[in-house]
Amino acid sequence: MNDEEKLEELFEDKGPSNFDKVIKKAKLFSIIRGVITSILVFTVASFVGLIFNATTLNELGNTKKIELENYYRIAHPNSYIGSNQMDDGLLTGEFDYVTYRFLGNKAIVDGNNKESYSYVPLINGLYGDISGLLYEASGDEQSKRYNNVGKNLMQFYHPNVKYTKYRDDLAILNKIGEDKVMEISLSFDKPYIISQVKDMIPQNVTLNWYWVDTYTKSEVTELGSHIEKIANEEEIPVNKREKQISPSIILYENEVYGIKAIDEADKNKETPEKDFIDTISSGKTNKGTYQEVYKTLFSKLSTDKVKITKDNIKILGVVVTGDKDSLTLLKNKSFIKASSLGAVVDKY
Numbered sequence: 001m002n003d004e005e006k007l008e009e010l011f012e013d014k015g016p017s018n019f020d021k022v023i024k025k026a027k028l029f030s031i032i033r034g035v036i037t038s039i040l041v042f043t044v045a046s047f048v049g050l051i052f053n054a055t056t057l058n059e060l061g062n063t064k065k066i067e068l069e070n071y072y073r074i075a076h077p078n079s080y081i082g083s084n085q086m087d088d089g090l091l092t093g094e095f096d097y098v099t100y101r102f103l104g105n106k107a108i109v110d111g112n113n114k115e116s117y118s119y120v121p122l123i124n125g126l127y128g129d130i131s132g133l134l135y136e137a138s139g140d141e142q143s144k145r146y147n148n149v150g151k152n153l154m155q156f157y158h159p160n161v162k163y164t165k166y167r168d169d170l171a172i173l174n175k176i177g178e179d180k181v182m183e184i185s186l187s188f189d190k191p192y193i194i195s196q197v198k199d200m201i202p203q204n205v206t207l208n209w210y211w212v213d214t215y216t217k218s219e220v221t222e223l224g225s226h227i228e229k230i231a232n233e234e235e236i237p238v239n240k241r242e243k244q245i246s247p248s249i250i251l252y253e254n255e256v257y258g259i260k261a262i263d264e265a266d267k268n269k270e271t272p273e274k275d276f277i278d279t280i281s282s283g284k285t286n287k288g289t290y291q292e293v294y295k296t297l298f299s300k301l302s303t304d305k306v307k308i309t310k311d312n313i314k315i316l317g318v319v320v321t322g323d324k325d326s327l328t329l330l331k332n333k334s335f336i337k338a339s340s341l342g343a344v345v346d347k348y
Helices: 003-011 018-071 169-175 194-200 217-224 272-283 291-301 324-330
Strands: 080-088 092-103 106-118 180-192 206-212 227-229 243-245 258-260 315-323 336-346
Touching (some): 018 106, 092 180, 092 336, 194 315, 258 272
Antiparallel strands (some): 080 092, 206 315
């Protein structure tokens, strides 16, 4: 082959050059590297996101648990938080818990509840237990209400309000079997201090809870004079319109605040008012679901808005437990204006 032929062979087109192959390989490698990088970034981001989600929801769940445990120290007569579980999902979680109460020395299930929590404000609170009631009963303010496991909610009557009718469930004790234990709320004729209440309750009766006076004068007035306009008012001349006073408002156990006389293990507290005072005093400064409740209670109960003392606490009623024989000792006591049965179960 002469020199001219060699030169033609050199420049002859025989398909893709090595340079083109290198370019294609480089592009393919770049695509593969991009896919792998994206997968790695997604994996790492997902892992970090899951860790953040789990950690944040765990903190929110524990905060919710502590908030509820503190709130139960001043509310929900004779009711305590028992077994519980936090179920965390994506963005939201649920705190499921069972409540229980003591009837004498017997513990019974009080209800099943759930509270939702989330770090995304628009999602928080979209699901969960709303009222805690079995159903929304229609009727007047004196109708019976039941919680979500069918327990009758106890009623409370403020001593400074005049009611046309008082519930007297102590009168029906003779209809209850000897093999039963029960709880019953007692509404007093006037406010008392804790030491007086302890002396007033017979020794055979278990004192579980004190109802604390947390009402201002205007609130008491509102309880006693609930005004409603009569129907078809627009058809009646102005000078002949009347107003109808409905029955004075009765309070239910999920609407009152007070002091637990026994702890979560059914042991008597030596200074029951201490937990009540400490919970309110610390709660008013801690941001949370019930901060405004604590602020309001502190304002009502404290001396000169400085601190709450034992002397600030007045007792309007109690919740007691026992069997038929022991609770019968409360009949015809002059300091009891009303009585309302709650849970009733077998002794054994």
